Amino acid sequence: MAALRRMDARAIRAFVKAMLGEARIGVQEQTLEDAVAHATGQTTEAVRAANRHRADLGAVALDARRGRLEPARFAYFTPVDPMLAQPAADAADAVRRLGTPLWVEDKYDGVRCQLHKVDADVRLYSRDRRDLTRQFPEVVAAFSAGDGRYVLDGEVLAMAGGRALPFQRLQQRLGRREPDRDVVAAHPVALVAFDCLAREDEGLLDAPLRSRRAALEALPLPPGQALAPVAYRGERRGAGRALPRGPGARQRGADGEAAGRRRTRRAAAAPSGSRSSGRSTPSTSSWSGRSGATGSGGRSSRT
Numbered sequence: 409m410a411a412l413r414r415m416d417a418r419a420i421r422a423f424v425k426a427m428l429g430e431a432r433i434g435v436q437e438q439t440l441e442d443a444v445a446h447a448t449g450q451t452t453e454a455v456r457a458a459n460r461h462r463a464d465l466g467a468v469a470l471d472a473r474r475g476r477l478e479p480a481r482f483a484y485f486t487p488v489d490p491m492l493a494q495p496a497a498d499a500a501d502a503v504r505r506l507g508t509p510l511w512v513e514d515k516y517d518g519v520r521c522q523l524h525k526v527d528a529d530v531r532l533y534s535r536d537r538r539d540l541t542r543q544f545p546e547v548v549a550a551f552s553a554g555d556g557r558y559v560l561d562g563e564v565l566a567m568a569g570g571r572a573l574p575f576q577r578l579q580q581r582l583g584r585r586e587p588d589r590d591v592v593a594a595h596p597v598a599l600v601a602f603d604c605l606a607r608e609d610e611g612l613l614d615a616p617l618r619s620r621r622a623a624l625e626a627l628p629l630p631p632g633q634a635l636a637p638v639a640y641r642g643e644r645r646g647a648g649r650a651l652p653r654g655p656g657a658r659q660r661g662a663d664g665e666a667a668g669r670r671r672t673r674r675a676a677a678a679p680s681g682s683r684s685s686g687r688s689t690p691s692t693s694s695w696s697g698r699s700g701a702t703g704s705g706g707r708s709s710r711t
Contacts, residue, residue, distance in 0.1 A: 426440060437459075437465070437489070438456075440465055441455050441456050441459055441465065444465065444468065444469045444472055445472075447469075447473070448469070448472035448473050448477075450472045450477055454472075454477055454480075455468060455472060455477070457479075457480035457614075458471070458472075458477055458478070458480050460480065460488065460489070460613055461480040461481060461482055461483070461486075461488060461611065461613060462480075462483075462486065462488075463486065463487060463488045463489050463537060480613075480614075481611060482559075482605070482606045482611025482612075482613060484524050484526050484557065484559065484606070485524050485526075485531055487522050487524070487533035487537040488522070488605065488613065489535075489537075490520055490522070490535045490561065492535075509641075511617075511638050511640065511641050512638070512639045512640035512641075513602060513636050513637065513638050513639060514636055514637060514639060516563040516565055516572055516600055516636070517565075517575045518563040518564050518565040518566075518572070518575070518578055518600070519534070519540075519563065519564040519565075519578065519582070520534065520535040520561075520562075520563060520564075521533070521534065521540060521544075521547075521561075521562055521563060521564045521599060522534075522535075522559065522560070522561055522562075522605070523547070523551060523559065523560040523561075523562065523599060523601075524559050525551050525552075525556065525557060525558055525559070525560075526557045527555050527556065527557065528552045528553075529552075530548045530551045530552045531548075532544060532547065532548065532564075540564075542585055542586045543581070543584065543585055543586070543587070544564055544581070544597055544599075545587070545592065546592055546596060546597065546598075546632075547564065547597065547598065547599050547633070550598075550630035550631070550632055550633055551599075551630055551633070553630060554628065554630060556608075556627070556628075557606075557607070557608050557609075558604060558606060558607045558608070558623075558627060559604070559605040559606040559607075560599070560601040560603065560604060560605070560624070560627075561601070561602060561603035561604075561605055562599045562600050562601035562602055562603070562636070563599070563600050563602070563636075564578070564597050564598070564599055564600075565578060565597060565598060565599075565600055566578040566580075566581070566595060566596070566597055567596060567597060567598040567632075567634070568596070570634070572600070577595055578595070578597065580594070580595040581595050581597060598632055598633050598634060599633050599634070600633075600634040600635070600636050601624060601629065601633070601634070601635055601636065602624075602635075602636035603617075603620055603621075603624065604620050604621075604623040604624035604627065605620070607623050607627070621638070
């Protein structure tokens with residue numbers, strides 16, 4: 409209350425919006441990180457790096473205020489904020505935002521899921537860091553069977569015969585915190601992984617996408633769980649001018665395609681990241697991409 413008494417009406421309004429999570433989408437997190445850095449005398453990059461790994465800006469702000477802001481490090485079973493998408497009009501628009509060289513991947517219409525695995529202990533988290541572990545038991549069982557420690561970012565989809573099914577099939581699983589065996593059998597799901605955020609003791613949030621993709625492809629994913637294919641790798645400058653169009657992704661059951669720069673480092677969602685996305689029609693493609701090579705951009709695409 410003492411703090412509120414020192415604020416004018418405009419400051420109180422901004423404070424309440426921030427506390428309730430009602431600031432504009434894509435603005436809130438970065439604006440608050442800037443405010444924490446300014447108020448505590450810490451560098452903006454240090455605050456953002458700490459929040460990127462911890463995904464709890466309130467705790468980061470308290471540590472920064474007390475002068476105990478530790479170097480950022482990844483922690484298993486502490487979900488991080490996802491990198492998000494922004495619409496792009498077409499492939500040319502995505503290339504304009506991202507530049508080249510770039511890669512293109514399938515884009516899926518499912519439930520965003522972050523999988524943390526330490527040997528047999530496997531937990532799933534939603535994009536807003538809710539625990540989804542009991543909601544998708546077949547995914548947990550598949551990943552629990554093997555050894556290893558890693559964190560994957562991906563999409564939970566209704567799957568049959570290696571093909572993604574329409575979102576309506578997945579809806580039969582949503583809203584059920586602990587589905588019974590009949591529901592699981594009638595509407596099976598699988599994880600399609602498109603990013604590796606950590607492996608063993610190494611956090612990869614600040615690694616370029618090329619390194620994260622190599623780590624992802626080196627993992628022995630369980631049977632029935634999938635790796636999002638890279639449909640196109642434009643390694644040369646200007647290669648993005650000839651990006652593929654969408655029917656291939658449609659044939660695999662994807663919602664469209666995602667494009668992004670291969671040197672991109674992963675970061676928490678922020679307005680400077682330009683992940684572009686949209687839906688496909690038979691004659692047009694859906695694109696998403698991520699940029700922000702300094703690590704401060706939002707997750708824009710998956711290349």
